Amino acid sequence: MSTGAILLIAATLNLALIIGLSLTTALLKARRERRARRHEQELALLRPVMMRYLATWEDGDAHDLADMLIGYHGVTTSFEELVAGLLPKLRGADRSMLVDILRRRGTIDQARQGTGSRWAVRRYRAVELLGAAGVSEGIPDAAALLGDRNTDVRLAAVRALGRIGTVEAAAALLEHLDSDEGRKHPIPPHPVTMALLRIGTDATDPLTRALEAGQVEVRTIATEVLGVLGVYPAVAGLQARMRLDPSASVRLGATHALGRLSMPSSAGDLTAMLRTEEDVEVLAAACAALGRIIDPSTIPDLEHAVAHPHPTVRVAAAMALVPFGATGLDRLREIAQRDAEGGDAAREVLARNSIATDTTPLISL
Amino acid sequence: MSSIVVVDDDSDIRGLLEFKLSAAGHQVTAEADGEAGLAAIMDVRPDVVVLDWMMPRMSGIEVCLELRKDPSMADIPVLFLTAKAQESDVQRGFAAGGNDYVIKPFSPRELSSRIDALLARTPR
Numbered sequence: 216m217s218t219g220a221i222l223l224i225a226a227t228l229n230l231a232l233i234i235g236l237s238l239t240t241a242l243l244k245a246r247r248e249r250r251a252r253r254h255e256q257e258l259a260l261l262r263p264v265m266m267r268y269l270a271t272w273e274d275g276d277a278h279d280l281a282d283m284l285i286g287y288h289g290v291t292t293s294f295e296e297l298v299a300g301l302l303p304k305l306r307g308a309d310r311s312m313l314v315d316i317l318r319r320r321g322t323i324d325q326a327r328q329g330t331g332s333r334w335a336v337r338r339y340r341a342v343e344l345l346g347a348a349g350v351s352e353g354i355p356d357a358a359a360l361l362g363d364r365n366t367d368v369r370l371a372a373v374r375a376l377g378r379i380g381t382v383e384a385a386a387a388l389l390e391h392l393d394s395d396e397g398r399k400h401p402i403p404p405h406p407v408t409m410a411l412l413r414i415g416t417d418a419t420d421p422l423t424r425a426l427e428a429g430q431v432e433v434r435t436i437a438t439e440v441l442g443v444l445g446v447y448p449a450v451a452g453l454q455a456r457m458r459l460d461p462s463a464s465v466r467l468g469a470t471h472a473l474g475r476l477s478m479p480s481s482a483g484d485l486t487a488m489l490r491t492e493e494d495v496e497v498l499a500a501a502c503a504a505l506g507r508i509i510d511p512s513t514i515p516d517l518e519h520a521v522a523h524p525h526p527t528v529r530v531a532a533a534m535a536l537v538p539f540g541a542t543g544l545d546r547l548r549e550i551a552q553r554d555a556e557g558g559d560a561a562r563e564v565l566a567r568n569s570i571a572t573d574t575t576p577l578i579s580l
Numbered sequence: 581m582s583s584i585v586v587v588d589d590d591s592d593i594r595g596l597l598e599f600k601l602s603a604a605g606h607q608v609t610a611e612a613d614g615e616a617g618l619a620a621i622m623d624v625r626p627d628v629v630v631l632d633w634m635m636p637r638m639s640g641i642e643v644c645l646e647l648r649k650d651p652s653m654a655d656i657p658v659l660f661l662t663a664k665a666q667e668s669d670v671q672r673g674f675a676a677g678g679n680d681y682v683i684k685p686f687s688p689r690e691l692s693s694r695i696d697a698l699l700a701r702t703p704r
Contacts, residue, residue: 262595269688270599301592307687 330356346375358387362396377410385418442472474504486516499531506535521557529560582627587617614638633662648677
């Protein structure tokens with residue numbers, strides 16, 4: 216065969232290949248567009264029915280609509296899409312009623328099964344739906360995904376447990392983080408903290424237990440969240456963490472929490488910390504906590520801290536004296552007269568609070 | 581029958597409120613942004629306005645302030661329906677002239693009752 220003939224055959228084959236590929240692409244595009252149009256049409260039909268049912272579900276006449284929504288099985292997942300969009304916007308009985316419809320349609324069971332899918336995208340969708348619906352039967356399934364090999368799925372599981380709430384969800388989160396599995400597939404602390412805060416005081420018992428966790432991150436999260444949630448019975452545990460924990464981040468979290476809780480019984484431990492602690496951030500947090508507790512017996516310790524070698528501690532201690540009122544301001548003015556030993560911090564804090572640095576009374580009678 | 585203007589950029593919430601408030605016997609006009617909402621309020625002069633806060637083109641707060649500037653609109657009760665849930669947000673909503681404040685996620689039933697209460701204490 217001549218070279219020309221070979222070239223002609225190659226060119227023809229190339230052309231045929233290009234035409235074939237173009238046709239396939241066009242067919243796929245057309246099919247995708249047809250499917251999207253059908254999905255939009257379905258949504259357009261379904262949305263008013265759903266809205267009408269939400270507006271009238273208390274009436275006896277709405278039963279037919281409910282039956283229709285429960286029995287509706289479109290070719291796509293329009294119904295679930297619609298409900299998943301509505302759930303985060305509603306609360307109360309209307310929300311419970313939507314979840315009930317999902318349950319009766321079998322969607323919740325399907326989602327629970329979906330958490331075991333081999334496809335990450337399906338596991339993700341399934342756990343998101345369980346979280347949006349806030350169903351407690353989904354807790355074990357969501358908890359199982361905390362150790363998922365896919366990071367997005369793990370984060371979705373954390374969010375879902377936060378939305379579902381209850382003591383079991385909080386316990387699952389904290390226990391997983393402290394386990395070997397949790398070490399293998401780590402989860403960043405911020406989403407866990409947000410989920411625990413969302414769960415709220417239901418998380419109190421697991422959080423108090425987590426003060427003794429093996430992982431530093433877990434103990435740190437527990438201290439911070441207990442403080443933000445204002446769990447007063449945790450004060451003794453937090454004081455112990457502040458005094459004894461080998462990790463500075465845990466001691467810092469506990470000190471922040473004790474400051475938020477502002478219990479006078481913490482003053483002794485906090486002043487003791489000022490004498491023994493070496494971490495600058497923890498020392499500054501201890502000063503801030505004493506400034507919230509406002510126990511006059513702690514003023515000498517704060518005065519001493521104003522002369523600390525590190526400027527962060529000096530300023531924090533000086534700021535902590537301001538809430539003590541006239542007594543604290545008098546001490547700050549005295550310190551401000553000095554050239555060294557915290558004079559700079561005292562002057563800075565007085566200036567920041569627009570307070571005169573001399574000892575002339577602010578109001579003369 | 582009372583007339584109500586709902587201004588919210590979320591189509592689900594607009595649709596839901598249209599159905600819910602119509603089922604309660606009210607005449608509802610729904611708009612998707614602040615500017616269109618203000619125009620609808622001027623046009624309809626409703627008995628109650630339900631306003632979202634964060635909307636395109638004009639925020640709910642701006643719409644409310646505009647209403648309070650106009651003596652003929654100043655008395656129309658405004659209910660804020662918004663995801664802004666901080667104490668300072670609620671304060672700002674009332675300071676702008678809002679008469680009631682409902683935080684999202686919300687209960688449509690409770691919202692309907694709040695609207696009825698607003699209508700009951702507004703002289704017409």
